[in-house]
Amino acid sequence: MLYHLSYVGVAGFKVYLLTLALPDNGPGAIHTRRQDMPPTIDDILEQARGRLHRVEPRQAAEEQARGALLVDTRTASQRANQGEIPGAIVIDRTVLEWRLDPESPDRIAQATDHNVRIILVCAEGYSSGLAAASLQDIGLVNATDVIGGFHAWEAAGLPIER
Secondary structure (H helix, E strand, O other): EEEEEEEEEEEEEEEEEEEEEEEOOOOOOEEEEEEEOOOHHHHHHHHHHHHHEEOHHHHHHHHHHOOOOEOOOOHHHHHHHOEEOOEEEOHHHHHHHHHHOOOOOOOOOOOOOOOOOEEOOOOOOOOOHHHHHHHHHHOOOOOOEEHHHHHHHEEEEEEEEE
8 A cells, every 4th residue: 555645735724635546446546635634615505404404395484384484595597497485584694693693783574683583495495504604603693594406396296486
């Protein structure tokens, strides 16, 4: 087995790449392992989702019926092409935290305190996971998102307005 350790400098991070040539993967097989690298967006998403109690679309619909805020962060073009969820509050992702922070002068009326139940929905459940974690970072302890996003909502046969 051949090992090679090399140093690479990346914007203030010390990065060491450990390269292995493993005989069981055929001649010349090389594997590189990241060490001390900045996290990828997939790493950040996994960390964000790990903090959330994510909900399935049917649970989100039930909670919405009981008063939870269902917040749609999809773009206007996505909503125009895919449809809208009846009763969902539309808030553009670029202003989400300001609209939902109870301490913000730009908050929506429904953002009454840090215990409000907020369920985010995006197209597929990726950006909503990051956004829900961001809301938790500002103290909105009951923020989460819909697993699979709008596409899962639609696949579950839940109401959509076109």
